[in-house]
Amino acid sequence: MHSPSRRHLLGLTAAAASIGLAPAVWTRAAAQARAGENPFRLGVASGEPLPDGVVLWTRLSTDPRALSGLGPQAFDVAWEIAEDDGFRRVVGKGETKARAADGHAVHVEVAGLRPGREYWYRFNSGGHASPVGRTRTTPERGAQVDHLRIAYGSCQKWETGYYAAHRHLAADNPDLVLFLGDYIYEGALGREEVLRPHPDVAARDLDSYRQRYAWYKQDADLQAAHAAAPWVVMWDDHEVSNDYGGDADRTPATPGQFLRRRADAYRAYWENMPLRRDAHPDGAKMRLYRSLDWGRLARLAVVDDRQYRGARTCRAVEEKKRIPYDCPERLDPKRSLLGEDQEKWLAGRIADSQAQWNLLGQQTLMGELRLQEGKVSNDGWDGYPATRRRILETWRDAKVANPIALGGDVHCFFAGELSVERGQPPIATEFVGGSISSLGETNANLNAARFVNPHLKYAEGEVRGYGRVDLTPKGGTVTFRGVNGLDKGSPVRDLATFVVENGKAGVVRA
Ligand SMILES: [Fe+2]
Structure with missing residues (x-):
């Protein structure tokens, strides 16, 4: 059964090691x-x-x-x-x-x-x-590689579910795990059913963020996923504060107060993730966007859509983050979700890529999501459509091979096609990999949304899980993996498998 989420996407309804011989x-x-x-x-x-x-x-x-x-x-x-x-x-x-x-x-x-x-x-x-962890190095630069398996997930709210998805993700034996944000939820306990509690108070300072990470990390299935493969991590909003962007969140905090909180949250994030020293935050600034090459087979660019984004648009007419589709401020080409420096960096990583598969790891649903009442959300790409257009045009103009967006955040699985303009042939394909444990949308709502967004070819909001990408020189597959429930022992099944054809964007069911 679906329980109401605190985060309404659509707004339509409310092994321990033996030491052996010690050096x-x-x-x-x-x-x-x-x-x-x-x-x-x-x-x-x-x-x-x-x-x-x-x-x-x-x-x-x-x-x-x-x-x-x-x-x-x-x-x-x-x-x-x-x-x-x-x-x-x-x-x-x-x-x-x-x-x-x-x-x-x-x-x-x-x-x-x-x-x-x-x-x-x-x-x-x-x-x-x-415990013993397994990891791996990437292939030599420029090497021909036969296969890459990435498992990707996001949104693991502690109190709403156990992490069976992580246990299955580890068993899938990925080469790499990509985590796209909401590793923790910073809030007190919400209105949702609590399967397992944490302190009923929001994390707001260094000690309480550290405690929240430790609380999450005591979970054996999450530990198993970390011990199975190297991770590449990106945050979303809940590592700091719900719906924040730049120097503001939805609380009355001043920019100065918010940035002090953001500095503590970023520091706790760095401490708790397997990141390099050069990513260590400097106060409230932390560079997390970066890219990784898997030989000649794949390039993965991971972008930060929270730290540098411009202010939420059309606030005068905003209603629970819904704004009219035709609000003119929304379309201002100067608005950026990633900030100018990061957009330039990303365009460079796209333009100079020699890789056969070009993956963009980003936090949310990249494609447009028009709501039935003629509105869009101003919290994601739809609040910053100029950035989306620039990336799509760069992919198109650079003739980059096989661009694929991987996303999270919306607590639903989506497979969709990304075009510069609605109705045009797709430039890229997008796969949003559900949520590990955070509650999502009803499929009735998602089906209604798909009716007015025909580029979204698949949607599933009632099942939790993760995505799995298998790439080879010949082609690829993306599999949405769903757990049956939010209990610890829940089994997993394939919800849907998509063929990713070499040289042809679009959603194709296997
Ligand atoms: Fe989330």
Whole structure:
């Protein structure tokens, strides 16, 4: 059954490792014992893969529910990475510190690895071994590659559901996991049915954001997904505050007050994700947009549509983020969802791509979504249509091969076709991968929406899950994977599979 979502899309209705033979550095860290308590309660993760390196992450916590973390003390943490899951061929190891200033998170940037292969890693602190994570490097630059599997998801509201989707995502054995935002929800408990509570108060400062991440990360299925593959992460609004954009959210906070909150939220985000040091925020600024190449097979550009966006448009006539389609301010070509610098950067990544598949990871539904009463939302691409048009024109004019948009945020699965103008042949195809646990829309509402948006070929709002992309030089498939329910043990099934033909945009059911 559908429960009303606090976020109305359409607005139509309301493994622990055995240590084995310990290297010296391993033993030193172990000697700094913190008696008895396992500090690896938040699991391990990896991310930001390159042909020769990857980031390894963990964050020490003996009590994920504590607001205060581990206090002011620093702890030694040893790490090692190996070519086999038994750690017989260790190719890198070292020791670092988990400091209070980083929320006792550890980010190890490993270099000197071989391209295009799997690795296994683990940490040790206070005599405790972490779970073992599996990761991989990207293929050599320009290499011909046979296959890439990306699993992608978004929107994992803790209190509305368990993370069965993550367990199945891990079992799908992806090369890469792409997470497109709403990793946490910052709010107090809402009106929805609470399957498992967290503190009934909104995260608003560094300690409370850190606590919210720890709360989410205690989930074993989420830990399994992190331990299965390297992640590339992008945030959406709920990592900071509902519907925020630039220096404003929907609260009466002044820009100064909001940016202080944003700085704390960005810092907690960096601490809790497997990101490089060069992404570390500087106050309320954090550069997260970036791209990744998978040999010659694929380029993935991931964009930040929250930090740099212009103010919400047509606010004088706004009604619960719905605005008239023909509100003239909306169409101002100077309006940007990504900001000028990021738009320029993206145009460059599109124009110089040699890749066969060009993926755009973005937070939400990119295609136009006209509502039946002649309105659109001003919170997503429809509030900034000039940016969408510029990207589509760049894809078209650069004759870029096989552009595909992957999205999240709207808590629904969508497959759609993206054209510069309605009715024109599609330039790109888009696949929005549902939500891990956040509640969505009724299919009755989505079917009504599809009636006035014929470029949306598939929609499913009542099932939670994730998307899976398989790319080869010959062609690709996108599979929407749905869990039967929001309980822990829920099985998964294929909701729909789409063929992605090489050289031809459009939604084709397999
Ligand atoms: Fe969400």
